[in-house]
Amino acid sequence: MTTRNLSQMFQPKSVAVIGASNRERRVGTTVLQNVVDGGFKGDVYPVNPKYSTLAGLKCYRGIGDLPQAPDLAVICTPPSTVPDLIKALGERGTRAVVVLTSGLAREKDRHGVTLQERMLKNAKPHVLRILGPNCIGLLSPGLGLNASFAHMGARAGKLAFVSQSGALTTAVLDWAGAREIGFSHFVSMGDSADVDFGDMLDYLASDPGTDAILMYMESIRDARKFMSAARAAARNKPVVVIKSGRVPEGAQAAASHTGALAGSDDVYDAAIRRAGMLRVDTTDELFAAVETLARLRPFGGDKLSIMTNGGGAGVMATDALVLEGGKLAHLSDKTREALDAALPRTLGRANPVDIGGDADLERYTATLAALCEDPETAAVLFIQAPTAVMPSLDVANALAALPRPPKNVFTCWLGGDTAERARRVCREAGLPTYDTPENAARAFLEAVNYRRNQALLMETPPSIPPGFAPDVARVRAIVDSAMREGRELLTEPEAKGVLSAYGIPVVETLVADTPELAGQLAAGIGFPVAVKLVSPDITHKSDVGGVVLNIETAEQAVESARQIRKRALAAKPDARVTGYAVQRMANGAEAFELIVGVATDSVFGPVLLFGQGGTAVEVIADRTIGLPPLNLNLARDMVARARVSKLLAGYRNRPAADHEAIYLTLVKLSQLVCDVPEIAELDINPLFADAHGVLALDARIVARAPALPGHGRLSIAPYPQELESTVDAGGKPVRVRPIRPEDEPAYNAFFHTLTPEDVQFRYFGLIKELSHSQMARVTQIDYDRAMTFVATEKDEAGNTRLLGVVQALADPDNTVAEFAVTVSPAAQGRGLGRALMEHIISYSRKRGTGELIGYVLSANTRMLTLARHLGFVDDKEMEAGILHIRLPLQQATQARGTRGD
The missing domain is CATH 3.40.630.30 (Gcn5-related N-acetyltransferase (GNAT))
Known part of the structure; x- marks a missing residue:
């Protein structure tokens, strides 16, 4: 299910409140009062056998006594009653229900079936949609509908807010009310037993009354459905997300709160980015982002010009901009000439532009016009500190009266009451406005990153080189052989065989079953060589002394193999030592050590990893995450977001790495994951990258039966x-x-x-x-x-x-x-x-x-x-x-x- 029957939920003509009451501090009392006080124009039916009237309305004993099937029902009764109420409502013809009751996922009937399972089973034959359980409810202010037990109503507006947290739902409602922010829909998801984020995104994406979608998300269950809906919605309108659980402790709290496992935060970040949504960390940033995205015209470039009537405010904005990776525009000679005509000689012409505390309206407008015409300026940040010479409200009114400038203008009004009046004027004029220079600079950067990510997702990717023809059958044979033997961990030669089958260059590796044969193979390969442990029971060879490098003679190779066996068995006595991998030492004098790999996330399935490699990879912690399938553009973005990318460009006498070879390696791994569902984990560490290409020195692959067959485990559908x-x-x-x-x-x-x-x-x-x-x-x-x-x-x-x-x-x-x-x-x-x-x-x-x-x-x-x-x-x-x-x-x-x- 997705949007089926959601129109009855969010645009009902009649509402029944089941469990309505007049007792103080009862949910049923609050919900009925909210529905009545909200101004809903449709029919309202209180249902409770204990009353004949409630809130001035006729009260009905049961669902069968209602004059008609309500479009929407709100259930405020104990858990044990909910499944039968759902059945009765479905049979009566109701197709949308909000279940406020909690505890349904925990409580079981005498057959050991949870009440939530019974509820869903009873809803299914009628395609009855359920919001909740364990939620605050929903508000659709444009209809005057407040079907919730929130402490206050909401203004009508063009923003939709969807939250998994009931507490945050009411807090945001309070926060938005104080700032006169309105909503098209305000939805508490609760446990999302039926209606989930994917459903809400699909519904709101096509809702003409919604201009932007805001979400508070703790976890999701169906990643494939969510990603499909999120990608579609983000192409139509801004979608801004707060995802809690950035630190492991927070993620655990989020999981226990929603009853679903939270995936790695890095993976959520990658998913949000891939869908084209914008992630923020706080509610302030959430509404600031919407303030920006909903009011801005599309713009090119990424450089900001700042004008202010107080130099200190300009410095603060510049610090915030540059420290978070933003750039100031370098003003052209023509712009400086225009500023010469607008500003007194005593003031500078550099960006940020200080127009002086004594500026009149003519100086304000002339400076703004000059900056808006600057070719390198993508947007202008206007910062006003209150002065007696030029009150903020007068400046705001003058700005609002100007013809629409050719560049986007961000406004920042410092101060309290007078500043708030100026902000209100700007909002009404469609100008984004902020209360601090830091927030304004951050909002500009978020807009730049949002537009950049949207552009990336719409770029036409270059074609994969025609020579790429993976040998899927060879990989299947390797993986199937290991699984028949009951092994998850492939041997290093097997792992390199998999990589080679997908066109990823690997260092030549031979396997010896005795130390003596290792010496002979080393002599045949040519020195220097490396000798490595081959064991199906030891994943990280270096951790047990299972790798010896730069061996110069056959005798050293034999002795190294013997010592490797000794150290491995000392560290893990039960381990099987099946042989020794012998490979020629690669010349890495000018190579960069990278790591590329695959992991399986509990929510999003297979993900790809890129970063700086080597033995200290966990300590360096330089990694970026991407979701398969990847194309060359997405691979390029993964590499660019890693810290090591600055090194890969080359420095001093060290030449740049072959970036295209790195991108193609990531795309090949992505294709491997799509083709062979048993690939659960994969590490290439290190992957040498230099001016001539890439070379995999070491590889580790874990294969196991996938939880879902075929492409079902992928969060984005690959090319069929x-x-x-x-x-x-x-x-x-x-x-x-x-x-x-x-x-x-x-x-x-x-x-x-x-x-x-x-x-x-x-x-x-x-x-x-x-x-x-x-x-x-x-x-x-x-x-x-x-x-x-x-x-x-x-x-x-x-x-x-x-x-x-x-x-x-x-x-x-x-x-x-x-x-x-x-x-x-x-x-x-x-x-x-x-x-x-x-x-x-x-x-x-x-x-x-x-x-x-x-x-x-x-x-x-x-x-x-x-x-x-x-x-x-x-x-x-x-x-x-x-x-x-x-x-x-x-x-x-x-x-x-x-x-x-």
Whole structure:
């Protein structure tokens, strides 16, 4: 389930309060009073057999006595009553319930089944949606609906707030009320037994009354569902998240509070970043971020100009900006000339610009205009300290009256009452405003990082080099052999065999089963060599003295092997020593030691790691996390966020590392994780990286049966290679496959082959160009909720050429998917359109989609003829010249017409 029946929850026409009361300090009393006092215009039904009237309303003995099925019911009764109430409500026709009661996950019935399990079982036949249990409730201020036991109501506004913590819910409500911040919806999730973050994100993303989404998150259960919904929502509107549990102690507290395990905070950070959301640490930052993102126009660049009537405030803002990685703009000569005309000679012209405490309105506006025209300035921060010469309110009114400046302007008003009045004027004028220079500088940086991350996620990734062809069968054989032997830990030679099968260069390694053979192999390889322990029972060889480096003779190799065995058995007497790995010492004089690897997170599944390697890797603690599948752009971002990236650029006489080889290694590991679900842990430490490429010196892989089969363990759906096929198009085979992000250039070329009539039929208007963002929405899809198939061939240069495109975008419930199909003029008349349509129909039917719908111009007779041959029926005419057609998918196959093209 996702958004099904959530409209009844958040836009009800009638509400029943079950367990309503008039006794003081009872939840049922507070909820009923809040519903009545909130101004809800619909019907309100108190339910309690002990009363005939409550709050001036008729009170009903039970659900069966209600005059109609309420759209929304709020349950405030003891745990034991909840499952039967849910059953009765479902049978009556109610489809949305808020369960405020706690303890359902702990209490069991006489059969040992928890009350929560019974509650969900009773709801399922009716598709009845449940918010909670153990929650505060919900508020939809635009409807006057306060179905909660919160201590106060909320103003109507355009922000949605969703929280797992009841205490934080009421605290934020109080905080926002004091600041006159309004909400479209205010939701306490509680235990999220049914409605979860994924559902809320899907609902709010399509809610026209919500401009931005704020979330307080402690943990999630269904990472795949959450990531799919989060990525979709963050493409449409800002999503800002507070995730608690940054430190291990806090994470444990969060887990026990919500009854779900919290994953590693680094992994949550990576997930939030990958989804395109913005993470903040405090409620102040939460609302400051929304203040910024909701009011700003898109902007390029990352440099800030600061103007202030007090030099100290400018210094404070500069410190906050630079210490957190921000940059001041370097003002151009033209800007300085404009400042010469605006400012007295006694004042400087450097950024931050001090306009003086005696500045009049003309000086304010002239300085602001000059900075807004500066080519390097992305935004201007305006800081005002109160003075008797120029009151803050007068300055704010003057700013609000100005024509919209060409650059975004952040305002900061220092002080108390007078400053607050100025802030209110700016908010009403749509200018983001802050109470301290530090908060303003931080807000600018958050906006820069948010826009940068959004741009990264929309970038067209370069194609993987065509030579990359992993030997999956070889890896399967290695992993299956180890698992048949009951081993999770692969030997080092096996691990390097896995890496080699995926094109990751490894140092040559031979295995000897005796010390004497180790000496012989060393002599054959050539000195110097390293000798390492091979044992299925010891994970970290260095910890037990199982590695000897820089061996110069065969005799030293023999003795080193003997000592390795001795030290290993002393450290772990029961360990099996099965041999000795002998490898030539790599020349690492100019190489950087890195670590790349794979771990399995309890929430998000497989994750990738990159950082500075070596024996002190835990002490250095330089790591970045990414979620598979990775493309080259995402791999580049992972590397750039690690501290070691500054070293990789080269310094003094040390040349830079081959960055592309590092990026490609991460992408190859990502593909390995997607292809072989048994890969649970993987370390390459060290991975040597120099100007000539990369080389894996040591590798450790743990393989075990995955908790979920196939791609189910991944938090983001990977490219579905299994859907690639070949179709016949006019007697010529054509490759049909899912679209990839790197197809954008080919898609753009395909668009330019279309005739004006083709464009009119596809887009219902004449479009000459598609923007990058428009093409990215087609090529960079979430395979869990949309599918686009492309028919391809290779041109004379070996580049991919698109012949046709068909897509289906499903709603969050997968009940309806809208299709669109286009074929290049050069490929028309070969049956390709029909082949693509049959492809998308078959895919959608297997996926369980309820029906395919399409909107077709009545002039597009070829499409209408084809659709009718495929079983589509004309549903209705949406408007003049546009037909709505539909094809039910989950029923007996309809009789088809004769084949047409």
